[in-house]
Amino acid sequence: xxxxxxxxxxxxxxxxxVPAALDLSVPDSxxxxxxxxxxxxxxxxxxxxxxxxxxxxxxxxxxxxAGLAHTHGPAGGGTAKGGFQWLAxxxxxxxxxxxxxxxxxxxxxxxxxxxxxxxxVITDHGSNAHAKIGVDKxxxxxxxxxxxxxxxxxxQGLEWNIPAAEHATVFVHPGKNExxxxxxxxxxxxxxxxxxxxxxxxNEAQAVAGIKFLGEQVRARxxxxxxxFANHPARRxxxxxxxxxxxxxADPSVAVGMEGAPGxxxxxxxxPNGRGGARGYYxxxxxxxxxxxxxxxxxxxxxxxxxxxxxxxxxxxxxxxEGRAWWITVNSDSHVVYLDQSDHAPGxxxxxxxxxxxPVYTGVTNTSAGDFWPGYYGRTNVGASSFSYKAVMDGLRxxxxxxxxxxxxxxxxxxxxxxxxxxxASGTPLGGVLQVKRGTSTELTLDIDLQDMPNWATFIxxxxxxxxxxxxxxxxxxxxxxxxxPNTKVVKSFEVSPGSQRVSxxxxxxxxxxxxxxxxxxxxGNRSQPGLMGAAVDPAGPKLDAIGDADPWGDLWFYTNPxxxxxx
Amino acid sequence: MTIYHSTAxxxxxxxxxxxxxxxxxxxxxxxxxxxxxxxxxxxHWILSLVPAPVLACTxxxxxxxxxxxxxxxxxxxxxxxxxxxxxEVPTAVRAATTAPGVGLLGGxxxxxxxxxxxxxxxxLETLPALETPPxxxxxxxxxxxxxxxxAGRSGRAxxxxxxxxxxxxxxxxxxxxxSAIDRIEILGGEVxxxxxxxxxNDFVRPQYRAGQLILTVMPAVDGRLVPFxxxxxxxxxxxx
Numbered sequence: 001x002x003x004x005x006x007x008x009x010x011x012x013x014x015x016x017x018v019p020a021a022l023d024l025s026v027p028d029s030x031x032x033x034x035x036x037x038x039x040x041x042x043x044x045x046x047x048x049x050x051x052x053x054x055x056x057x058x059x060x061x062x063x064x065x066a067g068l069a070h071t072h073g074p075a076g077g078g079t080a081k082g083g084f085q086w087l088a089x090x091x092x093x094x095x096x097x098x099x100x101x102x103x104x105x106x107x108x109x110x111x112x113x114x115x116x117x118x119x120x121v122i123t124d125h126g127s128n129a130h131a132k133i134g135v136d137k138x139x140x141x142x143x144x145x146x147x148x149x150x151x152x153x154x155x156q157g158l159e160w161n162i163p164a165a166e167h168a169t170v171f172v173h174p175g176k177n178e179x180x181x182x183x184x185x186x187x188x189x190x191x192x193x194x195x196x197x198x199x200x201x202x203n204e205a206q207a208v209a210g211i212k213f214l215g216e217q218v219r220a221r222x223x224x225x226x227x228x229f230a231n232h233p234a235r236r237x238x239x240x241x242x243x244x245x246x247x248x249x250a251d252p253s254v255a256v257g258m259e260g261a262p263g264x265x266x267x268x269x270x271x272p273n274g275r276g277g278a279r280g281y282y283x284x285x286x287x288x289x290x291x292x293x294x295x296x297x298x299x300x301x302x303x304x305x306x307x308x309x310x311x312x313x314x315x316x317x318x319x320x321x322e323g324r325a326w327w328i329t330v331n332s333d334s335h336v337v338y339l340d341q342s343d344h345a346p347g348x349x350x351x352x353x354x355x356x357x358x359p360v361y362t363g364v365t366n367t368s369a370g371d372f373w374p375g376y377y378g379r380t381n382v383g384a385s386s387f388s389y390k391a392v393m394d395g396l397r398x399x400x401x402x403x404x405x406x407x408x409x410x411x412x413x414x415x416x417x418x419x420x421x422x423x424x425a426s427g428t429p430l431g432g433v434l435q436v437k438r439g440t441s442t443e444l445t446l447d448i449d450l451q452d453m454p455n456w457a458t459f460i461x462x463x464x465x466x467x468x469x470x471x472x473x474x475x476x477x478x479x480x481x482x483x484x485x486p487n488t489k490v491v492k493s494f495e496v497s498p499g500s501q502r503v504s505x506x507x508x509x510x511x512x513x514x515x516x517x518x519x520x521x522x523x524x525g526n527r528s529q530p531g532l533m534g535a536a537v538d539p540a541g542p543k544l545d546a547i548g549d550a551d552p553w554g555d556l557w558f559y560t561n562p563x564x565x566x567x568x
Numbered sequence: 569m570t571i572y573h574s575t576a577x578x579x580x581x582x583x584x585x586x587x588x589x590x591x592x593x594x595x596x597x598x599x600x601x602x603x604x605x606x607x608x609x610x611x612h613w614i615l616s617l618v619p620a621p622v623l624a625c626t627x628x629x630x631x632x633x634x635x636x637x638x639x640x641x642x643x644x645x646x647x648x649x650x651x652x653x654x655x656e657v658p659t660a661v662r663a664a665t666t667a668p669g670v671g672l673l674g675g676x677x678x679x680x681x682x683x684x685x686x687x688x689x690x691x692l693e694t695l696p697a698l699e700t701p702p703x704x705x706x707x708x709x710x711x712x713x714x715x716x717x718x719a720g721r722s723g724r725a726x727x728x729x730x731x732x733x734x735x736x737x738x739x740x741x742x743x744x745x746x747s748a749i750d751r752i753e754i755l756g757g758e759v760x761x762x763x764x765x766x767x768x769n770d771f772v773r774p775q776y777r778a779g780q781l782i783l784t785v786m787p788a789v790d791g792r793l794v795p796f797x798x799x800x801x802x803x804x805x806x807x808x
Contacts, residue, residue, distance in 0.1 A: 200634060270789060281802040288605060288634040296755055296784055296796055529756060544756040546787040547794050 056323040056433045056564045057475070084383035084400060084429070086411065087392055089119035090374040091169045092159070092231055092263055092331035095141075096356040097124040097134040101335035102344050103359055105141035108334060108374055109154050115375030115456060119153035119382075119392045121171045126161045126190035133354025135183045146174070153389050158182055159231065160210070161191030162247075164203035164289075166239045167231040169331075170214065173224035173389050181217045181226070185210060204243060208250040215251035225393040229329055230258035234298045234307045234315075235282055237290030241315060242480035248319075248326055256397050257326055260309035260316075260559055261405065262301065263333020265377050267370030268550025274338065275368045279304055279550040293481060297532055303523070303542025303557050304405055304550075308483075312469055312531045312538035317485035320517050320562050321471045327396070327431065327561045330378035330403040336369040376456045377552060378405050381412075383429060399431025402520075404558035407455040409463055412448050414520055416563045419443040419508060430561045435568035441511050442565050444468065444518060448503040450496070457553040464525030465540070468492040468507060473515040473564065489537040512567055519562040527555045599714035601629075601637040601706045607724070610636040614726045625723025625776065629713045637717035640704065724775045724797075734772040740764050740793070743783065747772075750780040755796055760785070765792045771799040 093108050094101035105122055112120045122142055124130055135158065145154045156178050157171025170185065172178050187193060189210030194203060214226035228247065233239040247255040261280070268279035277283060280301045286294070302310035309316045309328050319326045341364060345357035372378075383400030384391035395401065402412050415427025416434050419441035427445055428434040436442060451461045471488030496503055509518070523542070531538025542557060604610040607626055614624040622642030629637045706714040717723075725731075730747025740752050741762040749772075752760050766785055772795055774783040785793040 200630075276789070277802070283798050284801040285607075285797040286628060287607060288628045288630075288636050290628070292628065292630075299796075300755065300786065529758075532756075544786065546789070547798075548789040549787075 055476070056325060056473075056566065084385065084395070085387065086381045087118035087153075087384045087387065087395070088375065088379040088381050089117055089121075089153075089392065090331045090334075090378070090380065091121040091155075091157070091171065091227075091229055091329060092123050092259065092333045093120055093374050094124055094159070094333070094335045095122060095138065096358065097130060097138045097354060098159075098335065099125065099127065099129065099350050102342070102356055103334075103337075105138065105145050105154075106148065107359070109145040109149055109152055111376070112374030113149050113152040115373055117152065117375040117379065118387070119155065119389075120374050121155040121157040121169060123157045123159040123169050123171070125159050125167075126186050127192050129351050129354045130158065131183070131186045131190060131193060135186055136179060137354055139179045153387075153392060155389065156182065158186055160186070160189070160228075162230070162239075162243075163189070163191045163194050163198070163206040163210070164200050164238075165207060165230075165243050166233055166235065169229045169231055170226065172214075172217075172226045173393060175223055177217075177222045181214075181223050185213060185217075189213065204246070207243070208246055211247055211250035211255050214254045218253070224390060225397075226254050227393055227396060228255040231331075231333070232262040232280065232282075232306065233258045234294070235262065235280070236284045237286050237294045237299060240291035240481060241293075241318070241483045244315070244319070244326075245324070245480045248324060252325065253397065256399070257328055257401075258308065258316075259306060259331060260328030260403055261305040261330040261378060263331050263372075263378070264370040265304055265332075265405065265552040266338035266372055268545055268548065268552065269338065270549045270551070271367075273367055275370050276548040277370060278547050279545040279552065280306075281370055282306075282545075283547065291481070293483070295532075297544075301545045301550075303527060303555050304545065304552060305542060305557065305559070307532075309559065310542045311533065312490060312541060313471075313485045313488045313533040315483040317469075317471050317488040318477065318482050320519070320564075321474055321485040321488060322476050323473050323515070323564065324476075325399060325431070327399040327401055328403060328559060329380040329396075329401065330405065331380065332372050332374045332376070332378060334371045334374050336366065337371050337373050338366065338369045340366050340369065378403065379407075399561040400429055402430060402558060402560040404556070406457065406461055406553055406556040407451055407453070408461045408522065408524060408556040408558050410449040410451045410453070412446075412520075412558070412560065414444065414446045414560055414563070416442055416444050416509065416518060416565055428563055430563060433564045433566060435566050436512055438513070438567040439511050442509045444505070444507040444509060446503065446505040446507070446520065448522070450501055450503065452501065455553075459553070461524055461556055462498070463496050463503070463522050463558075465496060466494045466503065466505070466520060466522045467538075467540075468494075469519045469521060470509075471517055473517055473566070484533070489533075490531075490539065490541075493540070509565065512565060515564070515566045517562040517564045520558075520560040522558045524554075524556040596641065597718050598640045598704055599637065599706070599716070599718035600640060600704050601635070601710035601713035601717065603707075603710055603713075604636040604638075605634075607636055610638055611726050614638060614640075620727055622727070622729065623725065624727040625717070625720070625725050627717040627720040627723050629716045631712045631716065632709060635713065637710075637713040637720075639717040639720060639723055720776075722776055724773050725781060726773060728774070728781065731772060734768050735770045737765050737767050737792075740766060743768075743772075748781055749774050749783045751782045752793075753782055753784050754793065755784055755786040758787075760793065767792050767794050769794065769799060771795065771797070773797045 090112060095103050095105050095108055109120065122138065124134055124138060139156060142154055142156045155171045157169055160168045160170045162168050172181055189206060194206060211228055217223050218226055230239055264281045265279060267275050267277040267281050270276055282299060282301045284299050298307040308314060341362055342359040343362045345360045348356040350356055381402050382392055382395035384395040415429055417427030418436060434442065450463055454460050467490045469488065470491045471485050492507060494505055527543040528540040529543045531541035602613060610626045621640040625639045627637045627639060629635060728748045733746035734743060740760045743749055743752060743766055754760050767788060772783065774781045784796040786796055788794040
C-alpha cells in the first residue's frame with residue numbers, strides 16, 4: 001500500500017525523539033563525532049543492523065520488492081557468513097535463590113560446563129525475596145563461578161514473571177551495572193510486584209514497558225546488552241499470540257524469542273524409576289487467564305517440544321510467515337535434578353535470607369524430580385564470532401541458533417545461497433535473510449555431522465530423518481492473535497542411511513517467486529504422528545507425549561531457526 | 569422429596585435448549601458467579617451444594633475480569649440455603665455425590681436405585697422448573713459473568729448425570745454407557761478403542777461442544793488413557 005500505510009511505526013527508529021545516531025537514514029558522515037561514536041557503540045551492542053528489527057522487511061525497499069506493506073527500521077536477521085564457532089548453552093537455570101530450587105550457582109555452573117555447555121544464564125524466579133535480597137546476593141556467587149570456571153560464560157539473569165503472562169528469561173551482559181539494572185527491572189516490572197488491582201490490560205502494558213526499559217538501559221550505556229526469551233510459552237495458555245507479538249515489537253533488540261522446548265524433560269519418566277508425570281510438567285488445562293482460542297493440544301508437549309514450535313503451520317510459523325524474526329531455544333529449567341542425592345539444608349529461611357542454605361548430601365536417590373542438570377539433555381547452539389559474552393548475545397539476537405535434545409547430532413551448518421554458487425561454505429546462515437532478484441534460483445546447503453560420541457545416557461543417538469519446512473512470507477497479519485500459517489508445510493524429507501557419518505544435502509528451492517522462509521527439523525524417528533494441521537502439512541511430526549510414560553531419551557529431535565529468502 | 573417451585577418468571581433463554589446440556593429441553597439454567605479465579609475453587613463450591621445439582625458446569629469468562637462462572641441445572645432452593653453450611657463439610661458432601669452406587673440424583677429426587685442414565689433422563693423430564701434461590705444469587709457486578717455462564721455453550725461439566733459412576737478404571741464403552749458423556753476423544757486425533765481403559769483418577773471433567781458432552785483423554789502408562797484434565801496440575805511455581 002505504498003507509503004499510505006496504516007500500520008504502527010512503533011520501533012525505536014521511528015520515534016519522534018529518535019537520536020540522530022539511531023536514525024539510519026542519516027549517514028555516518030553527517031553525524032557529529034560523538035554520535036558516530038554512539039552509533040558505533042549501538043552497532044556493537046547489536047542494537048543496529050543484524051537481528052535488531054521486528055521484521056525482516058524492516059530495511060527500506062525490502063517489503064516493496066516482495067510486494068508487501070513495509071515497516072521501517074534497520075535490516076533484520078544475521079547476515080554474517082562463515083567462521084562461526086557454535087557455543088552450546090542454556091538460558092534457564094535455577095539455584096538456591098529460587099524458592100522451588102536448591103543448588104548453588106557453582107553446582108549448576110560446574111555441572112553445565114562438565115556436560116558440555118559453553119555459556120549459561122542463572123535465572124532465579126522473580127519474587128519479593130528475590131527482588132529485595134536474592135538479586136544482590138546471587139551476584140558474588142556468579143562472579144565466583146566466572147573466575148572458577150573461565151571456560152564457561154556465566155550470565156546473570158532472572159526468570160521474570162511477565163505481568164499477565166508466563167515466565168521469561170531476562171539477562172544482561174556482565175558489567176558494573178548488571179545487578180542494578182536487573183534489580184530495578186525486577187522491582188518495577190516483575191509480575192509479583194504489580195498491584196493486584198491491575199487489569200489485564202494494565203499488566204500487558206507493564207510487560208511491554210519492562211522490555212522497553214531493558215532496551216533503554218542499553219542505549220543509555222548502563223549495560224552492553226539485554227535479552228528476553230519467553231519460557232514454556234504454551235504451558236498454561238496464558239501467552240496469547242498478541243502478547244508474543246507485542247513483546248517482540250516492544251524492543252526487537254531485547255525480546256528475541258522463546259523456548260522451543262521447555263525444561264523438566266525428565267518429568268515424564270515412568271514410575272517407579274521416575275516421576276511418572278508430564279514431560280516438561282506440561283499437565284495444565286485452560287484457566288480463566290488463558291487465551292480462549294488455544295486448543296487443548298497446546299497444553300501438552302509433542303516430542304518434548306512446546307506446541308507453538310512443534311506444530312508445523314502453527315504459532316511460531318505464523319510469526320515467521322509475517323517476516324517477524326523470533327527465535328527458539330531449549331533449556332533445562334533445572335531446579336531439582338532427577339536421581340540427584342542431595343536435598344535442601346535444614347534450618348533454611350528463604351524469605352528472610354533470600355536463599356536456601358547450601359544443599360546437603362543425603363544418599364537418598366531422588367526419583368521423583370523432573371529436571372536434568374544443565375547441558376545433560378538439551379542445548380541451545382549459538383553461532384558466535386568469538387568466545388565472549390557479547391558474541392553469544394549477538395548470535396542469539398541474530399537467530400544463528402539450532403537446538404537439540406540428547407545430542408541427537410554433533411554439528412550442523414545450514415545455509416541458503418544462489419544455486420550453483422561454486423564457493424564452499426557460502427550462503428546465508430540460520431537467522432539470516434538472503435535477498436536475490438526475483439526469478440533467481442536458490443538452494444539449501446545442509447551439512448550435519450552425525451553423532452559419533454555417546455550422550456549422557458551412554459548411547460550414540462542415530463538421526464533417521466531430516467525435514468525441510470518452508471513457508472510463504474505473507475507480511476504482517478491483521479489480527480495479532482493469529483496463530484496459524486496456512487502456507488507452511490514440510491516440503492521435503494531426507495532419510496539418513498544407517499551407518500552414515502555425515503549428511504550433506506543440496507536441495508533446490510526453485511526460482512524465487514514469492515518471499516519465503518525455510519527451517520529444518522530432524523528426528524531419531526522413534527515416535528511420530530501426522531501434524532496437527534494434517535498429514536498433507538506434516539506427515540510425520542512429533543508425537544504427543546504420553547502422561548507418565550515419556551522416556552526423553554527415546555524421542556529425540558533437533559530444530560533450527562529459519563532463513564528467509566526475499567526478492568530485492 | 570425436594571419441592572420445586574414454579575418458574576413462570578423465568579425467561580425463555582434461561583432454560584436449556586434441547587440437547588444442549590444433555591438434559592431435556594425446558595430444564596432451567598441458573599447462572600452464578602462468585603468471582604472464583606481458579607477452576608478448583610469453583611469446583612469446590614459446586615461440590616458443596618446440598619443436594620447436588622443435576623448438572624453443574626464451569627465457564628471461563630473474561631468479564632468483568634478473567635474468572636470462572638458457573639451454570640447449574642436442577643439446583644434446589646433448599647440446596648442453596650444449605651450451601652454455605654455445607655461448604656464446611658465438603659467431604660461428606662463429596663461422599664454423597666460420588667459414592668459408587670448412589671446415583672447423582674439420589675439426593676435430589678431419591679427414587680431408590682436410580683442410577684442408569686436412561687432412568688436419570690426420564691426423571692429429569694418430570695422436573696418442574698425452579699427459581700434462582702437466594703443463596704445462588706450473584707453480586708450485581710458479576711451478573712454479566714453469570715449471564716455468560718447461562719449463555720455458555722462450552723461448559724466444563726463438574727456434575728452431570730452418571731458422574732458418580734466414573735470412578736476407578738473403566739473402559740471407553742463403560743464411560744459412555746454409565747454417564748451422560750456423549751463421546752470420548754483422544755488428544756492428537758487418534759480414535760479410541762471402545763475396550764481401551766480409562767484411568768479416571770475419580771476426576772472426570774468433560775466439556776460441552778456443539779451440544780455434545782465430550783471427554784478428551786490422552787495416552788498414559790501401559791496404553792491406558794487418562795482424562796486430559798488432571799486433578800493436580802503442576803502449579804506455575806512456588807515463588808509468587
